[in-house]
Amino acid sequence: MTISYVDFKDVEISDYDALIVGSGFAGSVVARQLADCRDLRVLIIEKRPHIGGNMYDELDENGVLVHRYGPHIFHSNDQRAFYYLRRYAGFIPYEHRVLANWHGTYMPVPFNKKSMVIAFGEEKAQHLIEKLIAKFGDGVKVTINELRSQDDPELAEVADFVYENVFLYYTQKQWGLTPEEVDPSVTARVPVFISEDDRYFQDKFQGMPVHGYTKLFESMLDYEGIDICLNTDAESVFELEFESDAEDAGLSAIKLKGQAFEGPIIYTGPLDELFLSRFGRLPYRSLDFVYETFDQEFVQPCGTVNYTVSEDYTRITEFKHMTYQRCPNTTIMKEYSRSYDDPRTQIPYYAIINEENNAHYERYRKLTETLPNFYPLGRLAEYRYYNMDKIVSLALELSDRIMAKLDAEAQL
Ligand SMILES: Cc1cc2nc3c(=O)[nH]c(=O)nc-3n(C[C@H](O)[C@H](O)[C@H](O)COP(=O)(O)OP(=O)(O)OC[C@H]3O[C@@H](n4cnc5c(N)ncnc54)[C@H](O)[C@@H]3O)c2cc1C
Secondary structure (H helix, E strand, C coil), rough: CCEEEECHCCCCHHHCCCCEEEHHHHHHHHHHHHHHHCCCCCEEEEECCCCCHHHCEEEECCCCCCECCCCEEECCCCCHHHHHHHCCCCCEEEECCCEEEEEEEEEEEEHHHHHHHHHHCCHHHHHHHHHHHHHCCCEEEHHHHHHHHCCHHHHHHHHHHHHHHHHHHHHHHHHHHCCCHCCCHHHHCCCCEEECCCCCCCCEEEEECCCHHHHHHHHHCCCCCCEEEECCCCCHHHHHECCCCCCCCCEEEEEECCCEECCCEEEEEEEEEEECCCCCCCEEEEEEEEEEEECCCCCCCCEEECCCCCCCEEEEECCHHHHCCCCCCCEEEEEEECCCCCCCCCCCCCCCHHHHHHHHHHHHHHHCCCCCCCCCCCCCCCCCCHHHHHHHHHHHHHHHHHHHHHHHHHCC
């Protein structure tokens, strides 16, 4: 079989039992589950010219496999999510390592025993490590706030070093903040790892799909009963009906081609855009990616180098370290964090989560609660940051709930 791509103008809405907006992990996992476990006919509407959401990867013009929406590394302690993805692709073990470029010297991140030697020199580092082990134990993570609360000037010095050389400038660049605006509660959580373990994640399952993410998605969506409309923005084909004309009136129906859709609608796009931003746009950070290709096998020692004290970009990713692709040239990607000002030209990457924005989001969410067959799911529709494994897990749970509801209705 091959994936069934259809043109929206040719679609007969009554042919479908479920409608899904978005083909990232949220949309694709639910689509596959409903088609696979209940033989439902599922229509996916995707505004991009490809499937796979932010996990999409492809060969660039130099033949190097790159992730188009930022580097994605699978890591998880959730066996169900990992085993589920392994149905669609083999995974090759990969443990991510990140180095900070600190004035031209590489230093492991999160800050650990090896970083301490680089920062303070062998002798002083050994003294500090012994002190840390005596206070907190070996092999544990402590926050810089815990270090500061010990009332020990040497431990405070470690905390200050990490804050100033690993955390502050990187965070400012990432969120577009002045030093004063950096949230103290986030600062408090910055870890020091009393260990030689320089893996970025300590999760049980870590790896990359052998042939890349796009192939994994193709395998998941190549299934009888699933049709996909690419280049189709839900807002351009949805007709929303509300309980009244009031600004806060909830949804009463979603029509397509003049017909109210009665089956489950799983929406994984941004909720503010669905409602044409009637309460104003939800704030996000966006990213710009700049690629460079070199005629050499590798240009940096690991997959990601964070620029914590210099440069305008936050980090450089060199994909070949993650994908194990073998070729004589290499492509790197510089990542610039930007404010999200224009939904027509930019992509919303990171929700800016705070009390005010959460309340703003809840206003939109409330509009959907009156439509029982509407399910917002995913990093955009829920205005949250989720790792891939969490999204797979939530999509599996939602599929189970929808199927249980359909089964119960069928028995009535
Ligand atoms: C830079 C970056 C790096 C990341 N790295 C990692 C990592 O290393 N490991 C990890 O576990 N997680 C990582 N993540 C998180 C990961 O990207 C998310 O967990 C994942 O994308 C969530 O899947 P999703 O389906 O909710 O959203 P998405 O992947 O964003 O998919 C949503 C889809 O909906 C489509 N869509 C949106 N609106 C509409 C509309 N109106 N009409 C039609 N289609 C629409 C979009 O085009 C998109 O294809 C990273 C995130 C970012 C931003």
